[in-house]
Amino acid sequence: xxxxxxxxxxxxxxxxxxxxxxxxxxxxxxxxxxxxxxxxxxxxxxxxxxxxxxxxxxxxxxxxxxxxxxxxxxxxxxxxxxxxxxxxxxxxxxxxxxxxxxxxxxxxxxxxxxxxxxxxxxxxxxxxxxxxxxxxxxxxxxxxxxxxxxxxxxxxxxxxxxxxxxxxxxxxxxxxxxxxxxxxxxxxxxxxxxxxxxxxxxxxxxxxxxxxxxxxxxxxxxxxxxxxxxxxxxxxxxxxxxxxxxxxxxxxxxxxxxxxxxxxxxxxxxxxxxxxxxxxxxxxxxxxxxxxxxxxxxxx
Numbered sequence: 001x002x003x004x005x006x007x008x009x010x011x012x013x014x015x016x017x018x019x020x021x022x023x024x025x026x027x028x029x030x031x032x033x034x035x036x037x038x039x040x041x042x043x044x045x046x047x048x049x050x051x052x053x054x055x056x057x058x059x060x061x062x063x064x065x066x067x068x069x070x071x072x073x074x075x076x077x078x079x080x081x082x083x084x085x086x087x088x089x090x091x092x093x094x095x096x097x098x099x100x101x102x103x104x105x106x107x108x109x110x111x112x113x114x115x116x117x118x119x120x121x122x123x124x125x126x127x128x129x130x131x132x133x134x135x136x137x138x139x140x141x142x143x144x145x146x147x148x149x150x151x152x153x154x155x156x157x158x159x160x161x162x163x164x165x166x167x168x169x170x171x172x173x174x175x176x177x178x179x180x181x182x183x184x185x186x187x188x189x190x191x192x193x194x195x196x197x198x199x200x201x202x203x204x205x206x207x208x209x210x211x212x213x214x215x216x217x218x219x220x221x222x223x224x225x226x227x228x229x230x231x232x233x234x235x236x237x238x239x240x241x242x243x244x245x246x247x248x249x250x251x252x253x254x255x256x257x258x259x260x261x262x263x264x265x266x267x268x269x270x271x272x273x274x275x276x277x278x279x280x281x282x283x284x285x286x287x288x289x290x291x292x293x294x295x296x297x298x299x300x
Contacts, residue, residue: 002170005268006284008037008163009211009260011148011291012047014282016040017163021284030165030173031070031092037163038066038088038177045124049159052085052124054179056131057186062123065193066091066177069201077102077193083109083119088177090117091193101195134183147278160192162199162209164264172266174201176209190214196224205231206266208239212259212275220246226263236263236271237295244273244298253299260294271295 004024006017016037024033042051042064049055056062066087067077076095078087079102090112094103103111113119160178167173176199178192191198191214198214200223201207208226210217217223222243229239240261247259253275260274262281272281273296280291 002166002168003268003286004168005166005264005270006033006037006163007165007262007264007270008282009161009209009262009279010159011280011282013037013041013161013163014289014291017282017284018289021289024165024167025286027168029169030167030171031068033167034163034165034173034175035068035088035092038161038175039086041161042086042088042177045126047161048127048130049179049182050161050177051087051179052122053127054122055127055182056123057180057188058183059186060123060128060131060135061186062127062179064122064177064179065189066175067193067195067199068092068095068173068175069195069199069207070171070173071201071203075101075195075201077195078104078108079189079193080105080187081108081112082106082122084112084117085120085122086117088175091175093117102193131183148280160190160198160209160211162192162211162262164201164207164209164262166264166266166268170266172201172203172207172264174199174207174209181214191217191222194218196221198223200224200227202227202231203266206236206264208261208263210259210261211279213257216247216251216257216259219250222247222259222261226261230263230265236265236269237273239263240271240273241296241298244275244296248275248298273297275299
């Protein structure tokens with residue numbers, strides 16, 4: 001038997017994983033739990049970068065991206081869907097009901113319809129009002145740096161809920177869900193649904209998920225790189241540090257850039273790190289249910 005572990009990006013996820021952790025500890029599967037965590041966030045209108053509360057692109061259209069993964073052969077993702085409020089569940093259907101890894105756009109919505117998931121309006125009234133207010137300002141669509149004060153409220157936008165779990169049987173799983181960057185160019189897809197970028201799970205080596213500016217994460221295949229480094233013997237903390245250092249080496253960083261990762265080993269060791277201060281993450285295990293600061297902050 002393994003010691004169950006549930007870990008997720010950002011302080012707003014703590015109430016979500018606190019509810020779901022007992023199910024993980026009571027012989028629930030890691031995959032079921034990480035899917036449910038994402039589904040709760042996807043319905044929470046107060047979270048403006050995931051699901052129904054997510055802010056739209058610069059033309060006022062909302063699109064969702066998500067991924068799930070349990071191992072290199074077992075992953076599923078969707079991006080750019082516009083008619084389903086639970087992209088994480090569509091991603092799981094892709095993994096379990098097809099031989100493919102990703103479906104996109106309206107065809108992914110059609111696939112979800114075929115499997116009985118209801119089409120719904122995905123742009124909330126609150127998100128629409130925020131978009132209309134932004135349009136009136138005529139300001140560039142450059143979001144401020146993300147800041148998490150630990151209360152569950154984020155300042156800034158375009159974060160992701162990424163969740164990793166180990167269940168009592170030792171199985172690992174991860175999920176990732178996002179509505180993407182606020183006021184993005186229509187059609188933009190970030191790191192979240194791309195396997196190896198925003199999420200990677202290898203039961204022999206570990207798991208990682210990322211959040212923040214997706215273009216930076218995608219540029220170095222961030223989550224895969226962390227898991228690969230752990231597989232070569234690095235601790236989660238060192239793997240995250242080296243990945244953030246690689247990112248900083250490759251990109252001319254701007255003041256609004258923020259990237260953060262959480263990572264776990266198959267044995268349940270974990271760590272988190274970010275480019276800058278302002279990131280927090282949530283952990284539930286048999287000893288604690290807590291919001292923590294990252295152990296690595298590359299640029300303080």
